[in-house]
Amino acid sequence: MRPANGYFFEDYAVGQAFDHAVPRTITQGDCALYQALTGSRNPLHCSEPFAQLLGYPAMPVDDLLVFHIAFGKTVPDISWNAVANLGYADCRFVRPVFIGDTLRAQTTILGLKPNSSGKSGVVYVRSSAYNQRDELVLTWVRWVMVHRRAAAGGAAPGEGCTAFADSVDAGALRKPLKAAAGTTVARATGSDRFWEDYAADAEIRHPAGMTLDETDHTLATKLYQNTARVHFDLKHMQSSRFGKRLVYGGQVISICRALSFDGLENALSILAINGGSHLNPTFAGDTLYAVSRVLGKWPVDAHHGALRLALFGYKNVDPASAEFNDNGEAQKVLSLDYTVLMPRRGG
Amino acid sequence: MRPANGYFFEDYAVGQAFDHAVPRTITQGDCALYQALTGSRNPLHCSEPFAQLLGYPAMPVDDLLVFHIAFGKTVPDISWNAVANLGYADCRFVRPVFIGDTLRAQTTILGLKPNSSGKSGVVYVRSSAYNQRDELVLTWVRWVMVHRRAAAGGAAPGEGCTAFADSVDAGALRKPLKAAAGTTVARATGSDRFWEDYAADAEIRHPAGMTLDETDHTLATKLYQNTARVHFDLKHMQSSRFGKRLVYGGQVISICRALSFDGLENALSILAINGGSHLNPTFAGDTLYAVSRVLGKWPVDAHHGALRLALFGYKNVDPASAEFNDNGEAQKVLSLDYTVLMPRRGG
């Protein structure tokens, strides 16, 4: 069983597996809160009739809400003593999740890389979430720097630390259900920009910004049952180098994804997160902005295409402002490489 | 399709119609959040058995939550580039909305009045919300000052800018469903003050006050999918004349309505908003108080009567305090003229 003060780097072994605690039934309340916390406007997650037009039996739960709830379950066993969450790979959204479904999560240790500082190491893990029928709904790799109990020497990373593809293979992505007519989709999303309209390398500077306050991120993180101390305990954080609470990086992803609706209105489902990293910490009071870049695109079927997108998040510098060219890079908080499903014009 | 930076005054034409994006299914979560954000205690919206006693198949959704969600849909097309929301007229709550219903909204441009400043103009619109059966649930007129792309001369208002009645005609109001016994109603609301007990011109100084914090109004406004920049983007607002984010005026209405429960406990349903205006901006940290005045009353049937009420909202000055007489007027933030349905004593 988990030690009272959590696992440290030297407690892990490659191949070790964890069944994480606290299964979680997703309710209408979770989805409403997610909307209030992000400002999401994706009609797939807020209109039952629209979801049914696309072949879903009911509104599916927002992909990122599923991610955050599943991720939260892994925190007590994997990142309770984390220094920082370093990266993600091979994250696949395998099956839709519906209100009433119950999620649980498992993790296997893939690799361990002791840092040369001797004070910490990087733990590479594969986590997976399942519904109440034991069907896989989501799987992802992440690597996280974790404190050691006692100082020790560094070492080179083993194979489990490096074997991640640059992106999720297109063949491994979830298949679309049913296509709705383009006009039907456009009426719901407010946009008649479809898959054909996004050119490779195109950049979209999303027009809106959103300021995060303290309660915004702590409510979210408590909803996700994520217990990482850095988000909640001001007294503890006052003696950290930040001097204040850190916003959960996943909430930054959610806000940037919601901001990207203006310009990517028809990017209805996330199929995969190919990779991603948090480049700077975000704090209460910061205003987030988002920019997307089209990294690639391919047809999926006669009615749908995939877009591989880079989603960049910035704090306190508006991509529409003159200062963005000078300060944008320094204010970048997020770089996320992900793949979405989008209807084709004729769809 | 909507320009990336939204519509400006000169983009509108009288008679132009908009089908707004993002249909929205209302859930138990939305209603619980509305309660947590307003402190509402109207039993019609929080007690299923009470709603059924009044002839509803289930708890109807709070009238103002319906208004805010429908209003939010119009923002991207109508008030994305607004200077200020100036007024409302002929707002009728036509049909109850239930959990599980899906709302969409449409707007027609009624009139356009170029301002003499040359920098903006006033857009007069009729917006309407429909449920998933295409039944009208709510309709209202509002006028909003919108920026111009380029300066131009002013002009006199056309007919579409002026043809609004002072109040909604009594014959146009929604009819009550079923009456419950007065004692049944009084037990649920805690008040045996019924329609007969409110004299014309009577003033009610509601005893409670409520302070709004930053997350209170931003959560609400995100829940309503209202994207007006002034509520969310602190970085942007720091360079405005306010220097900070503005509270969505609709949330001020909701808070004042909830505060008015103490004194108007049996004002169960809003039938119409005859008119209204926001007189001063409200910011996080402000404490709101409410005063009601009875503007008129008429019987509806043997069991119900209508009250036409003025609802005044004040910030940072308690109507029960001595300073209210000196400072109340200057601190007034809201003047709303609306009509409610109330059971009669014998009801």
Add this chain to the structure above:
Amino acid sequence: MRPANGYFFEDYAVGQAFDHAVPRTITQGDCALYQALTGSRNPLHCSEPFAQLLGYPAMPVDDLLVFHIAFGKTVPDISWNAVANLGYADCRFVRPVFIGDTLRAQTTILGLKPNSSGKSGVVYVRSSAYNQRDELVLTWVRWVMVHRRAAAGGAAPGEGCTAFADSVDAGALRKPLKAAAGTTVARATGSDRFWEDYAADAEIRHPAGMTLDETDHTLATKLYQNTARVHFDLKHMQSSRFGKRLVYGGQVISICRALSFDGLENALSILAINGGSHLNPTFAGDTLYAVSRVLGKWPVDAHHGALRLALFGYKNVDPASAEFNDNGEAQKVLSLDYTVLMPRRGG
């Protein structure tokens, strides 16, 4: 009917009974908000399959959410003019409450003790909550200091002010439904520490802390429809001795209970609150920590045992830190004596 400015001490009489206003149907939204506001991880309240394994037809509503909602109903009639909530006794959680149930509350005045100051008195009450089938779900005694309208002399307490047992009798506690296998429970809660593993007098210093912000406690208190002015009205509180809003003591209980999950993961249900008091006020910005002590234990049946626990809450001093020994006592905000049901190892 209740006076517009509420009841004062001299308005009450021993034996007087109140049917409190505003019946309340509990929804999925209430439960999700409770989770977001507390960070609760008890699987009994967030996993439908787990609740069913324990013999419940569905997830029961968190015991403390039931308490807060029922308590909130009593505020307008009992503690609108309260100086302070002094203590609790004989609080029994009689029946589980489910989503869709509608709660109402009643209170009887047990005793009245005029304070020697002449400005206030202590009101002793028994409150009870019922579901829509008029089944008792919760009952408790509390005593609360209430302002007088006019000064008057003090007096000795009558019998109704003193006749409270030190703890709820074991025979009066709710019986468990069905037992699940220990491994099943441990998988859900993440802990294989069962009833046998808690020794009398054992102390558990729960590892996590949680900072409360202004919106955290006001959202909670509005969700509970608790209208006590001290939590909401900053303008009013600025002229109090605190200079700011007070956090509802019940929310402090909820946060400390949620923090106690790490170390008491299998304390699935609260059977009774034997007594409790709020020792210091809590304000926005305070970070709460929790310590539990085992006060007693007894077997309930072959599969379950009861633990009587003291739950202590502290603000701004971490029980794991050196300063706790010096400052803990002064920073104590809560002392709650309660009884939980816990599976036995073989369960």
